Amino acid sequence: MGQFFYRLYPNVRVKFSLILRTPGIALTKEIPKEKLIEQLDHAMSLSVTNSEIHYLRGTDEYGARMFNEDYLNFLKCLRLCAYHLKYVGDKIILEFCCDWKAVTYWETIAMAIVSELRHREILLQMSRGERDAVFATGTIRLMEKIRILKKNPQVTFSDFGTRRRFMRSWQRYVIEILKEELPKEQFKGTSNTQLAMELDLMPTGTNAHEPVMVLSAIMGQNGNDEGLLQAQQTFLDEWWKMYGYGMSIFLPDTYGTESFLRHLDPGMAAAWKGFRGDSGDPVWEGELWCAFYKRHGIDSRTKLMIPSDGLTLPVMIELERHFRNRLHVSDGWGSDLTNDLGIKALSLIAKPMEADGNPTVKLSNNPAKALGPELEVERYKRVHQYHKHRRIECKF
Amino acid sequence: MGQFFYRLYPNVRVKFSLILRTPGIALTKEIPKEKLIEQLDHAMSLSVTNSEIHYLRGTDEYGARMFNEDYLNFLKCLRLCAYHLKYVGDKIILEFCCDWKAVTYWETIAMAIVSELRHREILLQMSRGERDAVFATGTIRLMEKIRILKKNPQVTFSDFGTRRRFMRSWQRYVIEILKEELPKEQFKGTSNTQLAMELDLMPTGTNAHEPVMVLSAIMGQNGNDEGLLQAQQTFLDEWWKMYGYGMSIFLPDTYGTESFLRHLDPGMAAAWKGFRGDSGDPVWEGELWCAFYKRHGIDSRTKLMIPSDGLTLPVMIELERHFRNRLHVSDGWGSDLTNDLGIKALSLIAKPMEADGNPTVKLSNNPAKALGPELEVERYKRVHQYHKHRRIECKF
Numbered sequence: 001m002g003q004f005f006y007r008l009y010p011n012v013r014v015k016f017s018l019i020l021r022t023p024g025i026a027l028t029k030e031i032p033k034e035k036l037i038e039q040l041d042h043a044m045s046l047s048v049t050n051s052e053i054h055y056l057r058g059t060d061e062y063g064a065r066m067f068n069e070d071y072l073n074f075l076k077c078l079r080l081c082a083y084h085l086k087y088v089g090d091k092i093i094l095e096f097c098c099d100w101k102a103v104t105y106w107e108t109i110a111m112a113i114v115s116e117l118r119h120r121e122i123l124l125q126m127s128r129g130e131r132d133a134v135f136a137t138g139t140i141r142l143m144e145k146i147r148i149l150k151k152n153p154q155v156t157f158s159d160f161g162t163r164r165r166f167m168r169s170w171q172r173y174v175i176e177i178l179k180e181e182l183p184k185e186q187f188k189g190t191s192n193t194q195l196a197m198e199l200d201l202m203p204t205g206t207n208a209h210e211p212v213m214v215l216s217a218i219m220g221q222n223g224n225d226e227g228l229l230q231a232q233q234t235f236l237d238e239w240w241k242m243y244g245y246g247m248s249i250f251l252p253d254t255y256g257t258e259s260f261l262r263h264l265d266p267g268m269a270a271a272w273k274g275f276r277g278d279s280g281d282p283v284w285e286g287e288l289w290c291a292f293y294k295r296h297g298i299d300s301r302t303k304l305m306i307p308s309d310g311l312t313l314p315v316m317i318e319l320e321r322h323f324r325n326r327l328h329v330s331d332g333w334g335s336d337l338t339n340d341l342g343i344k345a346l347s348l349i350a351k352p353m354e355a356d357g358n359p360t361v362k363l364s365n366n367p368a369k370a371l372g373p374e375l376e377v378e379r380y381k382r383v384h385q386y387h388k389h390r391r392i393e394c395k396f
Numbered sequence: 397m398g399q400f401f402y403r404l405y406p407n408v409r410v411k412f413s414l415i416l417r418t419p420g421i422a423l424t425k426e427i428p429k430e431k432l433i434e435q436l437d438h439a440m441s442l443s444v445t446n447s448e449i450h451y452l453r454g455t456d457e458y459g460a461r462m463f464n465e466d467y468l469n470f471l472k473c474l475r476l477c478a479y480h481l482k483y484v485g486d487k488i489i490l491e492f493c494c495d496w497k498a499v500t501y502w503e504t505i506a507m508a509i510v511s512e513l514r515h516r517e518i519l520l521q522m523s524r525g526e527r528d529a530v531f532a533t534g535t536i537r538l539m540e541k542i543r544i545l546k547k548n549p550q551v552t553f554s555d556f557g558t559r560r561r562f563m564r565s566w567q568r569y570v571i572e573i574l575k576e577e578l579p580k581e582q583f584k585g586t587s588n589t590q591l592a593m594e595l596d597l598m599p600t601g602t603n604a605h606e607p608v609m610v611l612s613a614i615m616g617q618n619g620n621d622e623g624l625l626q627a628q629q630t631f632l633d634e635w636w637k638m639y640g641y642g643m644s645i646f647l648p649d650t651y652g653t654e655s656f657l658r659h660l661d662p663g664m665a666a667a668w669k670g671f672r673g674d675s676g677d678p679v680w681e682g683e684l685w686c687a688f689y690k691r692h693g694i695d696s697r698t699k700l701m702i703p704s705d706g707l708t709l710p711v712m713i714e715l716e717r718h719f720r721n722r723l724h725v726s727d728g729w730g731s732d733l734t735n736d737l738g739i740k741a742l743s744l745i746a747k748p749m750e751a752d753g754n755p756t757v758k759l760s761n762n763p764a765k766a767l768g769p770e771l772e773v774e775r776y777k778r779v780h781q782y783h784k785h786r787r788i789e790c791k792f
Contacts, residue, residue, distance in 0.1 A: 049596040051451070058453030198594075200445040 001207055003071040006101040008238060014103050014214055015354040018094040018110055019371075021347035026090035031117045033087050039113045044080045055197045062246030080106060100214060100355070107210075107350040111163040114348060115339070119166050122343060138166070138341035142174055145313055145337075146181045153183075155320050157331035158204040159190035160308055161338030164345060171338045175199060188330060206249040206276050206306060206332075209362050210352055211235050213254060216380070217355040225383050233263065240268075248272035249306060253279045253365045257288055259384040266296035274304030276332065280365025282307045282315070286323050300326050308332030397603055399467040402497040404634060410499050410610055411750040414490040414506055415767075417743035422486035427513045429483050435509045440476045451593045458642030476502060496610060496751070503606075503746040507559040510744060511735070515562050518739060534562070534737035538570055541709055541733075542577045549579075551716050553727035554600040555586035556704055557734030560741060567734045571595060584726060602645040602672050602702060602728075605758050606748055607631050609650060612776070613751040621779045629659065636664075644668035645702060649675045649761045653684055655780040662692035670700030672728065676761025678703045678711070682719050696722050704728035 005012070020027060053076050059066045081098035083106070092114075096106045123131050149155060159178070165171040175195055178187045189202030196203035212235050220228025232254065240248060252260035252275055269292065277285040286305050293300040305327045307319055311334065320329045339345045351371055352360045361372030361380045370377050381387060401408070416423055444452075449472050455462045477494035479502070488510075492502045519527050545551060555574070561567040571591050574583045585598030592599035608631050616624025628650065636644060648656035648671055665688065673681040682701050689696040701723045703715055707730065716725045735741045747767055748756045757768030757776045766773050777783060 050598075051593050051596040054454040054456075054593070055447070055451045056454065057456065058450040060450075060453065197447050197450070200447040202446075 001211060002075070002101070002104060003067055004207075004211065004239065004242060005104055006071050006074055007068075007242070009214075010099070010101055012100040012214065012218065013098065013356055014100040014352050015095060015097040016103055016106055016110075016350055017096075017353045018092065018114065018348065018350045020091075021349065025346060027092045027114075027118070027346075028087045028090055030121055031092070031114065032121070033085070035117055035121075036092070036113070037085065039117060040083050040085065040110070043109050043113065044082070047077075047079055048075050050076075052194070052197065056193075059203070061202060063244055066243070066246070074101070078102060078105070080109070083110075095353075097354075104210065107208075108163050111348055111350050112165060112168065115164055115346065116167045118346070119343065134341050134343065135170075138170065141340050141342075142177060146178070148313055148317075149182060149186060152317055152320075153186055154324075155313075155316050155331070156186050156188055156329075157316065157333045157337075158188045158202075159192065159195075159337055160205070160332035161334045161336075162190075162192045163350075164335040164348065165338035166341055166343075170341070171195070172199075174338055175201070191332070204332075207239065207247070207251055209251060209254045209278075209364075211239075212251075213360040213362055214352050214355040216255075217352075217358040217360045220383075221356070221358045225379070228380070228383050229263075232260065236268065240272075245271070245273065249304070250275040251278060253277070253285075253363075255361075255363045255380060255384040256386050257285055257365055259386060261288060261292050262385070264292070266298065269293065269296065270298045274306065274328070276306040276308055278309045278364070279369055280309075282309065282319055283322055285365065286319070286327055286329075290323075290326055301328070304328045304330060306330055306332050308334065310334070310336070312336045397607060398471070398497070398500055399463055400603075400607065400635065400638060401500055402467050402470055403464075403638070405610075406495070406497055408496040408610065408614065409494065409752055410496040410748050411491060411493040412499055412502055412506075412746055413492075413749045414488065414510065414744065414746045416488075417745065421742060423488045423510075423514070423742075424483045424486055426517055427488070427510065428517070429481070431513055431517075432488070432509070433481065435513060436479050436481065436506070439505050439509065440478070443473075443475060444471050446472075448590070448593065452589075455599070457598060459640055462639070462642070470497070474498060474501070476505070479506075491749075493750075500606065503604075504559050507744055507746050508561060508564065511560055511742065512563045514742070515739065530737050530739065531566075534566065537736050537738075538573060542574070544709055544713075545578060545582060548713055548716075549582055550720075551709075551712050551727070552582050552584055552725075553712065553729045553733075554584045554598075555588065555591075555733055556601070556728035557730045557732075558586075558588045559746075560731040560744065561734035562737055562739075566737070567591070568595075570734055571597070587728070600728075603635065603643070603647055605647060605650045605674075605760075607635075608647075609756040609758055610748050610751040612651075613748075613754040613756045616779075617752070617754045621775075624776070624779050625659075628656065632664065636668075641667070641669065645700070646671040647674060649673070649681075649759075651757075651759045651776060651780040652782050653681055653761055655782060657684060657688050658781070660688070662694065665689065665692065666694045670702065670724070672702040672704055674705045674760070675765055676705075678705065678715055679718055681761065682715070682723055682725075686719075686722055697724070700724045700726060702726055702728050704730065706730070706732070708732045 053072050056067050057072055081096060081102050084095040084097070086093040094110060096103050123134065159175055161171060171192070172195060175190055176199060179199060179201065189204040190196050191205035193203045195201065212232050215235050216228050216231040219231045219234065248271065250272060257280070275289060289305065290300050293303060305323065307329065308331070311331055316331045323329050335345045351362065354360060359373050359376050361376050363370050363377070363380060363384070363386055372380070449468050452463050453468055477492060477498050480491040480493070482489040490506060492499050519530065555571055557567060567588070568591060571586055572595060575595060575597065585600040586592050587601035589599045591597065608628050611631050612624050612627035615627045615630065644667065646668060653676070671685060685701065686696050689699060701719065703725065704727070707727055712727045712729070719725050731741045747758065750756060755769050755772050757772050759766050759773070759776060759780070759782055768776070
């Protein structure tokens with residue numbers, strides 16, 4: 001995504017905000033402001049190392065020479081842009097506003113910092129024995145997952161849990177243990193490129209909602225509904241042009257999977273590897289796709305589904321079983337993998353809010369997850385005929 | 397070198413041997429055979445990781461795409477070949493015999509294993525206090541070197557000390573401290589590519605005597621003296637063709653620097669970056685080159701000299717001073733950097749002994765360092781007119 005924004009949209013300005021979706025949490029009381037400032041400032045002092053550039057240049061898992069030298073040079077010189085932080089009542093207001101090509105890197109970093117600081121504070125208030133019990137809980141749950149995974153070798157997954165990890169050190173520990181315990185056909189890799197490099201794992205991941213949200217805001221500005229509707233397709237075409245088959249995983253739910261499939265060219269669906277299911281009932285999502293593939297004579301058994309929405313191991317096992325011999329399922333496992341030590345995790349997100357001054361909108365397959373100003377949400381629903389969507393209830 | 401052998405000489409068979417040049421040492425009494433077997437077997441179980449291949453693919457410090465995919469695939473599948481080990485009286489006989497493209501990797505690894513095992517045994521016989529004093533000595537000597545280097549920022553160097561390091565962990569510690577203490581204009585990098593990757597340093601190094609020794613043995617077989625004389629030039633032409641300017645450092649002393657310069661094409665000397673001085677008096681070596689450059693109208697101030705023969709800091713300071721404004725000097729610092737803890741280091745080497753059944757020879761600028769069967773050494777001296785060489789005495 002970084003290269004995509006850098007090469008195609010170098011002059012777009014984007015504002016990101018941190019949003020806490022868990023009710024009843026007073027983050028300002030949980031995380032001392034000076035500690036948050038210290039960590040955000042530290043992140044701004046960092047830059048990509050030469051070894052990391054060197055490693056990225058060698059990336060060929062998704063096609064030869066994935067990153068061009070212009071982009072690698074840009075990345076080498078990149079520093080994170082300034083942040084805007086305010087503590088207002090119970091709420092932490094944390095915003096990042098600068099060029100899209102630079103601001104995009106804040107998402108994962110800001111979320112991981114907030115998550116880690118919160119857990120550090122919780123641990124500080126515990127006795128030594130209580131602290132030890134937290135990590136003991138994490139270890140036991142991890143080993144129990146591994147025991148079940150060994151009995152279910154057909155369930156395969158990647159670590160997608162960087163943003164909401166308990167702590168940096170804990171994620172690393174989890175990944176190290178998974179690598180030692182499971183074959184690489186089952187534990188396929190991690191979306192944390194640094195860990196992939198250091199622990200010799202496959203760097204994995206797919207694109208986020210961000211590109212379509214930003215392109216829709218820009219192409220749909222000044223009430224241009226046609227441009228708004230066109231944005232999704234524009235993104236798909238440009239993404240394919242840049243990366244081809246290697247990175248061809250649809251993320252269909254930005255404005256609802258049904259709207260997405262209504263406009264999807266069957267030729268494109270036949271060419272792309274598969275899709276990620278990031279909201280709504282994953283069984284419903286997979287069934288929609290199976291029906292689409294069937295309707296257009298595409299063999300769904302050659303296609304990959306990557307569920308990634310709040311997965312737990314029972315859901316992963318059930319999804320594989322449900323779609324066996326119809327879709328190949330491989331999971332993007334997040335918080336439940338890297339933040340499962342008995343302390344309730346936050347539902348924290350960091351999303352683009354504005355692009356060149358226009359508000360962004362995300363609908364998703366779950367109406368409760370809709371993001372954006374109310375009037376714009378209504379407009380997007382109308383343009384994407386979102387009302388036609390079936391009621392979605394999660395089975396699990 | 398690995399890629400060079402793989403791509404140009406895939407079918408040559410080479411025998412490497414470990415040779416101890418320090419007299420009066422009974423290595424068989426110092427290193428238990430079963431421990432040596434354990435480590436050599438372990439080395440044979442290792443392979444290059446995907447992350448390392450990924451990093452190597454990204455190498456562009458010496459020109460874009462230095463390693464091609466064929467070679468990277470070969471490296472990915474490579475395992476170290478079998479070894480032949482015998483304990484005979486005081487002597488350890490350790491030999492490696494297989495395809496050149498595979499056997500070449502044993503040199504550094506075998507030497508580092510022998511060096512580390514010897515030091516482990518020495519430490520095991522010490523009391524805890526004595527052991528602590530060894531590492532304290534190493535730390536104090538390292539910090540004293542750094543103090544002097546800070547006063548002499550004009551002295552620049554790379555770590556060339558992997559083969560003869562005290563221990564793997566000690567080399568890493570030394571390199572970490574150097575990186576923290578010195579600017580990267582002064583501490584330029586390390587020839588240990590793994591450490592370069594992990595510690596974000598420049599991977600450095602130049603070719604060894606090995607290619608010219610092996611090519612001379614092959615091209616000079618069956619008494620072909622003309623082929624023997626031609627081997628050096630053949631190597632230079634092929635090396636330049638493969639790597640160009642990036643890797644263009646002459647190693648002139650395989651059969652004596654004077655013989656080398658007698659045959660060196662001035663156009664080639666003008667094009668190449670510089671030379672490494674690995675035997676004999678480095679002042680004499682540098683003066684020979686300055687005279688050569690001057691005679692052919694080449695500005696020696698644009699040329700790089702890399703002294704690498706048993707360097708110590710006083711020699712490095714003196715060499716820089718002596719050639720200031722005439723040659724750019726940057727040192728390849730070995731044992732004195734990574735194995736200076738008060739325990740006398742061995743003069744251990746691992747060299748090719750035979751190529752396709754023909755004995756190899758190295759003369760060097762120091763007659764005491766000559767390697768090979770007596771009759772062949774005499775033949776090489778005759779062909780390379782080695783008797784014309786001036787008497788060499790080391791000034792330091």
